[in-house]
Every structure is written in C-alpha cells, then in structure tokens.
Amino acid sequence: MSEGTFFLLTFILYALGAIFHLAYSFSRKESLARTGSSLAFGGLLLHTLALILRTVESGHAPFTNMYESLSFLAWSTVLAYLFVERKYKLRRAGAYIFLLVIALMALASSPLMPKEATPLVPALQSYWLWLHVSVTLLGEAFFAIAFVTSILYLRAESREKKSGASKRRPTAAELDSVSYRAVAVGFPLFTLGGLVFGMVWAHKAWGSYWSWDPKEVWSLITWFVFALYLHTRIVMGWKGRRSAVIAILGFLTALFTYFGVNYLLSGLHSYV
Amino acid sequence: MKALLRFFTSVRLAIVLLIFIILASMVGTLLPQGRSAEEYLTRYGQLSALLQRIQLTNVYQSFWYIGLLCLFSLNILICTLTRLSPKIRRVFRPQLGSEALSLLTLKIKDRFKLPGDVHSIQEIVKRELRRRHYRVRGKEAAGKVFLLGQKRALGRFGSDIVHMGILIILAGGILSGLASHRQSLTLPEGQTIPIAGADFSVRLDKFVTEYYPNGSVKDWKSHLTVLEKGKEVRQKAIEVNHPLKHRGYLFYQSGYGWDWPRARLEIWVRKSDQASAIEKIFLRVGQKQSLEGGNIDVVARRFLPDFVLDERRQPATRSLEPHNPAVFLESWKNGEKVFSGWVFAKFPDFGRVHGTAAADLSFELKDIDAPPYSVIQMAKDPGVPLIWLGCAVLMGGLFLAFYWPSRELRIVIEETNGKSELTAGGSASKGSDAFEREFSAIMDSLRKTR
Secondary structure (H helix, E strand, O other), rough: HHHHHHHHHHHHHHHHHHHHHHHHHHHHHHHHHHHHHHHHHHHHHHHHHHHHHHHHHHHOOOOHHHHHHHHHHHHHHHHHHHHHHHHHOOOOOHHHHHHOOOOOOOHOOOOOOOOOOOOOOOOOOHHHHHHHHHHHHHHHHHHHHHHHHHHHHHHHHHHHHHOOOOOOOOOHHHHHHEEEHHHHHHHHHHHHHHHHHHHHHHHHOOOOOOOHHHHHHHHHHHHHHHHHHHHHHHOOOOHHHHHHHHHHHHHHHHHHHHHHHHHHHOOOOOOO | HHHHHHHHHHHHHHHHHHHHHHHHHHHHHOOOOOOOOOHHHHHHHHHHHHHHOOOOOOHHOOHHHHHHHHHHHHHHHHHHHHHHHHHHHHHHOOOOOOOOHHHHOEEEEEEEEOOOHHHHHHHHHHHHHOOOOOOEEEEEOOOOOEEEEEEEEHHHHHHHHHHHHHHHHHHHHHHEEEEHHHEEEEEOOOEEEOOOOOOOEEEEEEEEEEOOOOOOEEEEEEEEEEEOOOEEEEEEEEOEEOOOOEEEEEEEEHHHHHHHHHHHEEEEEEEEEEEEEEEEEEEEEOOEEEEEOOOOOEEEEEEOOOEOOOOOEEEEEEOOOOOOOOEEEEEEOOEEEEEEEEEEEEOOOOOHOOOOOOOOOEEEEEEEEEEEEEEEEEEEEEOHHHHHHHHHHHHHHHHHHOOOOOOEEEEEEEEEOEEEEEEEEEEEEEHHHHHHHHHHHHHHHHHOOO
8 A cells, every 4th residue: 555545544544533532522422532532543553654654665754845744743743642631531632633633634635735755955864854853843743732722721711610610521720731731741842853953953964053044033932932831830820811822822833933934934944 | 239139030020031032033034134235225115224223134133132132041040040049958958847737738648647656657657768769858856756758859950950051052152153153165176275263274175966866966075185284184075964073163065066167168060061060169268269270260258057038138147057058159250250149058959040040150059067166164163062061951951840840748757645646748849640649659558557
C-alpha cells in the first residue's frame, strides 16, 4: 500500500474517532468514548506507518513542506491527546480535538498544499531538521490541547454560572487544570525544539544563532505569551477565565508563527 | 531607592514589560526592517521620516527595544534575587518546630496515635522517610520531636534557574551585539584571502556544486585550506550546515556565483551559404577575434547571464544565475559592419527569426565558462558560548520547575497518655496529587508499625 492509502485510512479512522467522541458528548456512554479513542489510536498507528513510508520514499524527515508538516502536526496532536486522556482521564475534549485533527488533515491534503516530495535544499540537510521541527510541533500539539480545553472551559464556566456545577464530568475546574498541565508539557518542549534547537541549527547553517527573522520573532512572541500565562497563573494566581483567554491567544500566536508567517511575512524560513 | 527596588521586584512590572515586548516585536515583523531610505520613501511617503526617526524601521536594534529588554533583565534579576534568599533559608536552614496545630491547617495532613515512646517512633518515622529518599532533619523540645523531611529541594529553584538562563542568554546577546564580527568573503577558486584581525588566511582550492537528477542543487562544497605564515595548517570541505572552525572564527558556505565579467564564451560562427562550415571561437567581453585570415572580426560587447528587458525596455539581467545567457556581438567583414545584436544560448534561432542575422553569417552562443566563486560567511562571535550555556541552564531550570516537584513533610510527635501522637502535614511545589498519594502511603505504613 502506498503512503496515500495509509493517509486516507488514517483520515477515516480519525473521523470515526471524532464521531464516536461526539456521540459520547451527547449520550455520556463511556464505552463510546473508549471506542472513539481506540479508533483514533488505530489511526495513529497507520499515520505512523504513513510517515515512515514517506520518510523512506523521500529519503528525508517527513516535514519539509506544508503537507508533510501539517500531517505531522496532526499526528502529534493525536499523540498528545491520547497521552492527556490517559493521564488525566479527560474524555470530553476528545470530540473537539479530533475535529481539529481532521481539519489539519483535510488542509494537508487540500490541493492548495504542495505535496510532492522534493529533494532537500542544502540548508535543510541536517539532523537538526528532525530535532527542531519534531520537538517544536510536539510542543505546539500540547498548546492545541490547551486551546481546546480552554475553549471548553469558557463554555463550561458560563454554564456552571447559570445552573451551578453539574455532576457531569468534567467540571470547569478540571478543564482549567488540564489546560494548565498541557501548557506545562508544551512549554518546555516548545522552548527546547523551537527556540534552543532552532538557535543551534541557525548557528550551524546560517552562521548566526539569531537573525530577527519573522519566524524567529513570532516564536519568541509565542514563547512570551505562554510565559505570561505561566506568570499570571503561578505568581499572581490567575485561574479560569483569564488564564483560558491567554492560553487561547497563545495557541493562535503559535498557529500564526507556524502558518501565517509563511504566507504573510517573508524571511529566511521560506522552506515550507 | 527603596521605592525603586520595590518597583522592580513586582511581578506586575514583569507582566507589563512582557506585553510591551510582545507588541514591539510584532511591530518589527509587520514593517519591513533595515531597508534603504529611498525604499521607505516610496512605500510610506511623508511618514517615512517619522518611522525612521522613532526607529520603527530598525526595531530590534532601536534604543527603545533594547531599553525594554534592559528593564526586563533588571526586573528578572531583582525579582529572582529578592525571592532567592527566603527560598535558600527554607531549603538549607529550615525552621523546625512548627506546632501540630499549624500543621493541621495544611491541605495534606494526618493525625493518629501509635504505641511506643516518642523516641522509638521517631526512629521508625525517620527510617520510613529515608527509605522514600527524603532528607530528614529533627529536633527535640519540651518532650516533643519535630521532624522535617525534604525531597527534590532543587525543584524549588527551577524558576530561578530559568531566569538565570534567560539573563545569561541576554548577556550573550549583548556580547554578540558588541563584539561579534561578521564578513562576507567572495572567493574565486585558487584565491587566498587574509582574515582581517587574525594572523591566518584562507584559500579556496575548489568549489563544487552538486545537483540532484531533477536539476535542483543538492550541495555546495568549498574546499578550504587555512594558511598560517604560509604554511598549510588545516583543510576542510565546508558545506551548508558544516562550517569550518579555526581559532574562534567560523566559515560558512553561504552563497555562490560566477564571475561573469571574466566569462569565456564559446561562439560558433556559421556561414549561411555553406551550412556545415563552422568555426568555433572563444571570446571574453571586450575582446576581438579574427576569422578567415582577418577578413571577419567578431567582438563581444556585453554579456548578461539572465537576459530580460527592464521596465524601460533596456536589456538587463534578472539574476546572477545563468538562466538566460545572452551576448551582444558585433561583426565586421572587410571593415563593413555585418552583424550587431543579441545572441541567446537558449534560443539559437532568435537571430534568424528576427532578421537581425547578417546575410551571410550566423552566430550561436554554445557554451559559457565563467570562473565560479564561493561566498563564505565568516563569523567570530564571542557571545555564542554564553548563549549555549544560557540555553542549557534555561532547559535545566524548566525541567526542575515542571518535572522535579519539591516535597516537604513536617511531623510532630508528642506523648499523650503513654502513647505517641503523630501529627503530619505536607506541601509540594507542584503535582500535589502525586504527593498526596505518597503522603497517605507513608501514613499507612506508619500506622501498620506496632
């Protein structure tokens, strides 16, 4: 089977995962959510195979164009979600995470995105491509989890305000806490992959660890927004609504760094 | 002075500064940076003078951006230092003797009675805590035993270590800004260039471009030799991602090109009346070559590697890549000009089609042999080691702050009615769920001791 077939099967499994999770969020049957997550886990395995096949076929890391990196971001997000679900027993976010994942996959396979595996330009021929991109995108996947749980928090909070805390899991407080924990995992990963590995690679490839390239500046902005999140939360004790808003802004900044900078601003990072 | 100190210790200041830095950084990516004054004038007209005056065209080197970063550094430094000494005291010289009642106000707590005297219980508790890798301190006063167990105390300093890492990185950045030295070297093959400020020179022995089967560039390799007092001391083929390092100087493959003004052009001259008779001549721009015993003269006037017509319909080159090489030739036969026009390597029929070809002569640009040169970026940046040190400290601090939660357990043992009553309370810097589990496991195993 080709990489394309695996990609399609993965897409179908993620879509089924989303449907089961949506059904769960209406009917509250635990078994539905479990089935959904198992399907998504199957999708993750097929997705991994697709990425491996892509690597073998192209002979380089599977994130050198928009199609590849979107697909990898989707993969990381599923991985991050399954990790968070297992660790914090949070099922409610599943439906929305998988909708986000499907959107990423659909965007990856849309005709707008260049798909063909091209040989690597000299600047990308480095093992730092693996380290820099994979760790950064994994960090951003955790920011995506924080984004979705924060949005769900805002909804749950306004509902609880009206009708009091319900016994339905999870409560707003749980969503708030999971959102924080996702940032706590994503922030060190993003720092390591995006900023530290990025600087090391820039030093090796361009001769300067920092050039104020728009992508660099926007990664720094993303980092500052999450630093703001952590300081307001840990030192000033902000929680709930205000924290959620910062986490949402943080993910949007990360998204702009990843996506918007390529299309709207020009600079050194014009590979993808 | 005190008020100033208080101003800099506030987290609120840090938040405000963070927001300002975020906004300023955004502005720098929205306006093109570091362009020429003319470009700003055509882009923004009247506004351009103002933009340049307030340094919006050079945000990251502007006095206000650097000022913001300095304020931020000062804020971090003072915040970290003022919070450090109470933390150090708490970890290394902790107060023992918290009363049982104060322990019971903690979120994680327990109280129960055990048979046996205070001293034997104390030993059991100490053993249990040490088994779980707690560092135990104890003191006795008024018949009571006060115990303190600490674990992963370093975790408490995670955020301080992160802040130190950031300060080291900023210091490295300042050092780079003040003392780094960068230069772009353009080296044709065979040329040696002395490095300014250093007593060695670098020679480019060979420059190779490798291509993929589809024609795109796979790699550029510059074979460099380092010479010290005329002696060869080091050789390395540098590529993108693989620089050469010598005495603190780094040499990066950053570009390439061809020395077009010195290109040797291979031109085939054909006589229209006898199609097979071809004469090959080699010309450089400005050179004249004679054919047929001096009857015919050919001169190359101008060469463009990537021919286009610019907005004024004048020949120009779009790039320095040989995408559309063209030469302007003139030819005389017996003193009479018979040809004058552009000859294109990619469109050999151009002259015939456009009727510029002389009646009996046609020219083809068959090959261009220009000496390639390599562009090598030289950098000496004394800030770099500090940057890596700062990054390592930063990552270590982040790990400690998020994944090395410090735990503290205080226990008071007092005698009541021949039994020992044990009161325990605990706190963790993060991950209190996991700590709560450990706490109750410790309490359970203590309860079982009879």
